[in-house]
Amino acid sequence: MATNVPAPRRRPFRWQRVATEAAQYLALTVAAAVILGPVYITVIYSLQPVEKIFSYPPQLYVTDPQWDSYKRAFETGSLGRYLINSFVVSLAITAGQVTTSVLAAYAFAFLRFPFRNLLFVVFLATLMVPWEVTIIPNYQTISTLGWLDSYQGLIVPFLATAFGTFLLRQAFLTVPRDLRDAAAMDGYGHIGFMLQVAVPLSRAAVGALAVFSFLMAWNQYLWPLLITNEDEHRTVQIGLKALVSANIDEFNLVMAGTVIAAAPILALLVLFQKQLIRGLTSGAIKG
Amino acid sequence: MLKQRGAALPDGWSKPMSRIELRNVNKFFGDVVAVRDFNLEIEDKEFLVLLGPSGCGKSTALRLIAGLEEPTSGEIIIGDDVVNDVEAKNRDIAMVFQSYALYPHMTVRRNIEVPLKTRKIPKRERDELIAEAARWLDLEPLLNRRPAELSGGQRQRVALARAIVRRPRAFLMDEPLSNLDAKLRVKTRAELVSMHRELARTFVYVTHDQVEAMTMATRIAVINDGALQQVGPPQSVYERPANTFVAQFIGSPPMNVVRGTLVRDGEAFAIDVPGGRIPLPPSLGPTAAAASRADLLVGVRPEHLSFDGGPVRAQVRVVESLGHERHVICDLSPDEFAIVRLAADEPAPSVGDTVGLTAHPEHIHLFNPETTERVS
Ligand SMILES: Nc1ncnc2c1ncn2[C@@H]1O[C@H](COP(=O)(O)OP(=O)(O)OP(=O)(O)O)[C@@H](O)[C@H]1O
Ligand SMILES: [Mg+2]
Numbered sequence: 001m002a003t004n005v006p007a008p009r010r011r012p013f014r015w016q017r018v019a020t021e022a023a024q025y026l027a028l029t030v031a032a033a034v035i036l037g038p039v040y041i042t043v044i045y046s047l048q049p050v051e052k053i054f055s056y057p058p059q060l061y062v063t064d065p066q067w068d069s070y071k072r073a074f075e076t077g078s079l080g081r082y083l084i085n086s087f088v089v090s091l092a093i094t095a096g097q098v099t100t101s102v103l104a105a106y107a108f109a110f111l112r113f114p115f116r117n118l119l120f121v122v123f124l125a126t127l128m129v130p131w132e133v134t135i136i137p138n139y140q141t142i143s144t145l146g147w148l149d150s151y152q153g154l155i156v157p158f159l160a161t162a163f164g165t166f167l168l169r170q171a172f173l174t175v176p177r178d179l180r181d182a183a184a185m186d187g188y189g190h191i192g193f194m195l196q197v198a199v200p201l202s203r204a205a206v207g208a209l210a211v212f213s214f215l216m217a218w219n220q221y222l223w224p225l226l227i228t229n230e231d232e233h234r235t236v237q238i239g240l241k242a243l244v245s246a247n248i249d250e251f252n253l254v255m256a257g258t259v260i261a262a263a264p265i266l267a268l269l270v271l272f273q274k275q276l277i278r279g280l281t282s283g284a285i286k287g
Numbered sequence: 288m289l290k291q292r293g294a295a296l297p298d299g300w301s302k303p304m305s306r307i308e309l310r311n312v313n314k315f316f317g318d319v320v321a322v323r324d325f326n327l328e329i330e331d332k333e334f335l336v337l338l339g340p341s342g343c344g345k346s347t348a349l350r351l352i353a354g355l356e357e358p359t360s361g362e363i364i365i366g367d368d369v370v371n372d373v374e375a376k377n378r379d380i381a382m383v384f385q386s387y388a389l390y391p392h393m394t395v396r397r398n399i400e401v402p403l404k405t406r407k408i409p410k411r412e413r414d415e416l417i418a419e420a421a422r423w424l425d426l427e428p429l430l431n432r433r434p435a436e437l438s439g440g441q442r443q444r445v446a447l448a449r450a451i452v453r454r455p456r457a458f459l460m461d462e463p464l465s466n467l468d469a470k471l472r473v474k475t476r477a478e479l480v481s482m483h484r485e486l487a488r489t490f491v492y493v494t495h496d497q498v499e500a501m502t503m504a505t506r507i508a509v510i511n512d513g514a515l516q517q518v519g520p521p522q523s524v525y526e527r528p529a530n531t532f533v534a535q536f537i538g539s540p541p542m543n544v545v546r547g548t549l550v551r552d553g554e555a556f557a558i559d560v561p562g563g564r565i566p567l568p569p570s571l572g573p574t575a576a577a578a579s580r581a582d583l584l585v586g587v588r589p590e591h592l593s594f595d596g597g598p599v600r601a602q603v604r605v606v607e608s609l610g611h612e613r614h615v616i617c618d619l620s621p622d623e624f625a626i627v628r629l630a631a632d633e634p635a636p637s638v639g640d641t642v643g644l645t646a647h648p649e650h651i652h653l654f655n656p657e658t659t660e661r662v663s
Contacts, residue, residue, distance in 0.1 A: 176386065176388070178384045178385075178386045178388035179388050179390070181350070181353075181355050181375075181382070181384065181388065182382070182384060182388035182389075182390075183401075184354075184355060184374075184375045184376060185353060185355075185375050185376060185380070185381060185382045185402075186376070186401045186402040186405055186449070187376040187401075187402055187405030187406055188376075188401070188405055189405075192405060196390075196401075197390060200392045201391065201392060
């Protein structure tokens with residue numbers, strides 16, 4: 001008879017929940033350690049004299065920070081020039097990607113034209129083609145145009161992005177139909193509606209795309225390496241590599257240079273992390 | 288709302304005629320016929336209500352007038368011009384949406400300003416117009432809020448302000464009251480009517496609520512299944528419905544419609560229905576006979592039936608009390624019934640009683656059972 005006593009059920013239930021949560025936090029902690037560990041070690045090494053870095057057992061905390069290594073890394077690696085180049089290139093790519101994505105996404109979301117859906121699928125298909133596949137033809141194009149060792153060469157191949165178009169199209173599709181109709185009655189043309197209504201309402205997605213584009217552009221290595229031969233247009237990632245080869249014995253300098261190169265990205269991530277997450281998930285949740 | 292009632296209308300309100308006409312208009316969405324061969328003339332300064340059940344094509348008809356949809360065929364005329372090729376923004380018409388469709392990221396002031404800004408009206412003039420609209424609709428304290436910080440009623444007033452501010456020659460409204468609570472709806476209904484009177488503009492108003500239609504309209508256009516059923520002043524649509532759909536859609540509870548057979552009863556005509564024989568008044572008999580068919584649909588509204596030992600026998604199934612009135616549902620036969628409406632103070636029969644019903648002769652409606660059109 002008493003096979004179904006409800007009372008004892010509660011206890012295991014609560015324990016189960018605590019255990020699940022504990023496991024989740026443990027997993028998150030491990031993940032955080034795995035991801036942050038190298039960052040931490042980089043910072044530590046950058047602040048220690050070379051002898052200490054290679055001492056055994058390694059010292060995993062700093063007793064006497066050597067800030068001087070940052071200054072020297074900056075100077076010997078001429079990171080200033082590289083950083084400026086990186087900023088110019090990354091900002092231009094970001095601006096270009098946001099602009100082209102907004103325009104293309106607007107067309108796919110709001111305009112009616114023949115083969116719209118087919119074209120969109122073709123657009124998406126380009127996401128499946130790895131960048132490395134197109135690198136040779138792109139190199140030939142850029143070289144034919146005489147754009148080797150130039151800002152254009154670094155920027156133009158990255159001005160459009162299927163990912164950004166997709167992201168913004170999904171965001172635009174969540175703009176209610178009534179709002180589009182109201183805008184049509186109110187006298188907004190396409191440009192007005194796009195800039196005054198669609199983009200402001202999708203600012204989370206637009207912001208996320210901007211941050212993503214910047215990250216991607218900043219961290220580029222292969223392409224800038226391929227098409228630049230002089231310092232004048234080299235970006236910081238290439239500069240870093242040069243710093244490594246030239247100062248392999250001064251490991252603290254290399255580490256300091258790495259921190260300098262990564263700092264803008266870290267700052268960006270910290271500043272925009274909420275926006276980034278919201279922008280990438282909003283479309284998914286609102287459908 | 289409309290605080291300055293009676294005040295002279297500001298300049299800019301003298302406008303060309305805003306007669307609106309739909310001529311042979313059809314609108315298909317793929318296989319779906321949303322609007323079917325519409326011919327409708329809306330007079331200048333009229334308050335026309337498009338009334339019909341959900342999905343009948345009311346909104347589509349309104350959107351065709353607005354220019355938000357293109358007709359599959361037919362002509363839309365505003366004033367003296369065919370506007371089929373005129374964009375929505377250039378039709379000089381404003382629309383209020385059921386969802387209000389306010390721009391969520393803009394303040395109330397900016398929302399109201401949008402239609403002025405896109406029309407390149409200078410800043411000074413814009414500010415004056417906004418102030419005036421805000422005063423009219425009691426929005427002054429709310430101008431710097433965002434829509435999310437407003438109640439439903441306040442949002443609705445912002446939507447109205449945005450429509451009024453540019454002084455269009457006609458207003459289109461798609462169920463603008465349906466998101467308000469019952470009390471506010473009654474209040475806003477009256478306010479819209481006085482707004483219509485003061486603005487002296489054409490209003491085209493969509494609703495599925497017959498009470499809204501009856502109370503606000505100068506004329507009602509009843510729509511079913513994409514087709515216009517009847518157009519006329521509320522009272523005449525109520526008194527002389529053109530077909531059984533209109534008869535049963537307008538009025539609550541709906542008109543009783545049963546099958547009957549026309550018979551000659553000596554000099555006069557009568558009609559046999561389940562439960563008995565209803566004599567027809569002299570005005571109705573000959574017209575019915577002229578329809579040259581014996582089977583007919585007989586319609587009598589619940590308020591035009593009474594329990595006074597009349598010729599139609601029925602059995603009381605349910606008595607529903609609504610406080611101010613009672614509905615008595617009576618079985619005429621195993622599968623036909625009639626509803627009788629009684630005032631709360633009238634004596635009601637008890638459930639199970641066998642009663643004799645009388646239909647008020649001047650309120651009997653006859654319909655052709657094949658076409659469902661009115662015969663008389
Ligand atoms: N954009 C569209 N695409 C396809 N079908 C549509 C579209 N708009 C309306 N319809 C169809 O046309 C018919 C009429 O729709 P409409 O919105 O005009 O009805 P309604 O009378 O306003 O209904 P409700 O009272 O529910 O708002 C419906 O069957 C609807 O499904
Ligand atoms: Mg509708």
